[in-house]
Amino acid sequence: MDKSNGLRVILFPLPLQGCISPMLQLANILHSRGFSITVVHTRFNAPKASSHPLFTFLEIPDGLSETQIKDDPTSNVLSLVEQININAESPFRDCLQKLLVQESERVSCLIDDCGWLFTQSVAESLNLPRLVLSTFKATFLNAYPIFPRILTKGYFSLSDWEAEDSVLEFPPLLKRDHSWLFREDGEKLNQFFDTVVKNTMRSSGLLFMSCEELEKDSLTLAKETFMVPVFAIGPFHSYFSASSSSLFRQDDTCIHWLDNQDDKSVIYVSLGSVVNITKTEFLEIAWGLSNSKQCFLWVLRPGLVLGAEWNELFSEGLLRSLEEKGKIVKWSPQEEVLAHRAVGGFLTHNGWNSTLESICEGVPMICLPGGSDQMLNARFVSDVWRVGIHLEGKIERKEIEKAVRMLMVESEGKKIRERMNVMKDEVGRSVKNGGSSLRSIETLVNHILSL
Template sequence: MEEQTQSPKRRRLVLVPCPYQGHITPMLQLGTFLHNNGGFSITIAHTRFNSPDPSNYPFFQFLYLDDGIPKHEAIPVDLIAVLLDLNVNCRASFEDQMRRLIGGGGGGAGEEVVAGVIYDEVMYFCEEILSDLKVRSFILRTTCAAASLARMALVRLNDEGYFPLKECMLQNPAPELHPLRFKDLPISLTTGFTKYPTLVKGMYNLETPIKAEAIIWNTMEWLEESIVAQIKSKSTTVPLFFIGPLHRIASARTSVLNEDFNCLQWLDEQANGSVVYVAIGSIASLGEKELGEMAWGLANSQQPFLWVVQPGAVRGSKWIEALPDGFREAVGGRGCVVKWAPQKEVLAHRAVGGFWSHCGWNSSMESLSEGVPMLCSPCFGDQKVNARYLSHVWRVGLQLENGLERGEIENGIKRLMDEEQGREIRDRAKHFKEKIEAHVKVEEDQFSSRTHLKDLVSLLSSF
């Protein structure tokens, strides 16, 4: 009897994002690329908290993890505490969902095989479970490489007695982390260091060999050449893939908030390069005084602006009730305030000439890709590393060093948009746009994102 040839099984990848916008975005973009270019079936294992709308991703399967996070904590008071809780609360449901998948309960026994799991480095609880289940794992790091290197150094600096930081030390260079100062380290300077070692050790496995098959970064090797060289010297056991900027590689609607596209019509009415776009992220929180300083800094700059203020971002207010008296009259039609904006489209608009940003990595990459110079106002974590590199290494931005103070905001906007220093910054930003456009098209160069992505697909397909 002639032996029947078996058709090859489809490969399924399970993606586990951290449930905050800056982490969800690159994971969904990566999943879109791998589905479209690698032929993989994609399962998103997501918390019920802050979950994207599955109807926007008809080719993905969604599984839900029990997270224990109240809905009202979309803007967390203590982000580190929430991340530590997620790594405890999600374990049981993730293990249960994975057992169902590899047993055929989620995708059809005999038709598919789970080729691996790509999990956000913050969701480090996945690794132990996947090791026990003998499922291959891959780590996605959604920050720049410099921020990863700085995080790895936190435990060392703590052991050397630098924490808690003293006020007099903040401007001092951080040892072995040039050009970072202590104030630029990816930690909170107000809540202390007590929770950080647990998170950092969980994310970076500093005391045990890396069990993952590979580590993936949403950055470009040429952009962080010296940092990448350092990381490669520390990570000799697993391949590293630098595949950014993902938003230029794969097109996907990733926002968990409703985007106001009407603001694009307002931009259409503005002069070329005249508008300051203001957005300080999806989990930043402002006091009434800070909101007022931002408002008057914008008004006094005399520059047109598009300002994103997320509902609930101003403590004690539903939206913008706390805007100071006289602000609306002072700006008139020169300002547009929205609850959320389609950021990629805004940054690509001809009217936008500057981006006042919290410097999250997705925002930084999107701004670099469109050649938009930045006014840097980091809030916490890796944003502070990004701001330092944007302003002092890549020199495509100006950093607000003294927090949200109306005089510094006004002067920063004027310098960025009008003065000689701003022209030089804008020229460098345009150069980065040209370089990124060329970079994402090149396939022959061993350092290009396309090459890294091709090699990543080959690795995933080999299992």
């Protein structure tokens, strides 16, 4: 850590794994630049304070019952965000007021997730500058102002030939992507998008876990769209690992297993911390992996399969086939896995964290997005950057087997890998001396000091 500058930053992540990890990585970045850090968090999905002894953690009530928590409220993310925004506003205001009075160091600003809808008003009422962290690709957040217009286009009931058309307002998405992108209630989504846009435009700055090498034009557009200073300081995990912020117990035995595999021989399979699949989809993935005859490491977190525990679904023959070629764990140290010499591909849901981690390690992807920004990330991976294969929503054993074999052993996979290695090098330069992200961090630090 640089010498303390006598200023404190308050961070407030949404209680989702994909939002908590980048916020705590950001906390490490700012702490290394001399800022003291206080993390305000909800009771649900509380980060492990013991893993971050240099920060102060303050818990606020979130209004979720024990029954709701047991039933996993992340199964419907929009409903969780809506409810927790209602429940947490008053406790957060009280907490922030006390912090501003009690802290011996001056609180310079609040940085919170763009999914918090009340924090801009609270911060303004207390004369505290607020900066917004987007855990999405800048391209996705830029589309928030136009999403309500897209929702009126009727892309949900299209003929087969229309479904393949691109969306002129939001390339590179296809029209059929929107039935997955907007699976929630349209009116609620419109209100959410509108509030996020207005709050961001009233903020003191916008942070992205991205870099110019990945989306320079989108970052320029973000400045024009939201009319606030924009800081592209990612990929965050290139500075500080996300492993200490995991909400799940990581199974490190998979690293020893990988040590015994050949270079680039293993397909890593993980659909993240929120995506759910049906029993049928689960079995199709299992048979696809088995039939591909490729080694695999498969993350099967509790609750991934709707209405069942995954180990109840395997026949004796399928289980025996999988055990011959693969290893199954409940959760993995993903950054370490992707960096391992044995991993040659990543079957992913294309959350932005996972997509960035895969790019930074030069691991080409098989795209199986679940919804929201994952659809956009997958399109960029497969159609724009051409560093992966899109399953196009076909969770069928033959399609999965075909994609795995194409990526891992066929000539097309070699070409994809070559393009990914070029991309890895380009993004890697952003976090080195003189790189775009490092320069942006220094600009951000100076901006916070000026508030």
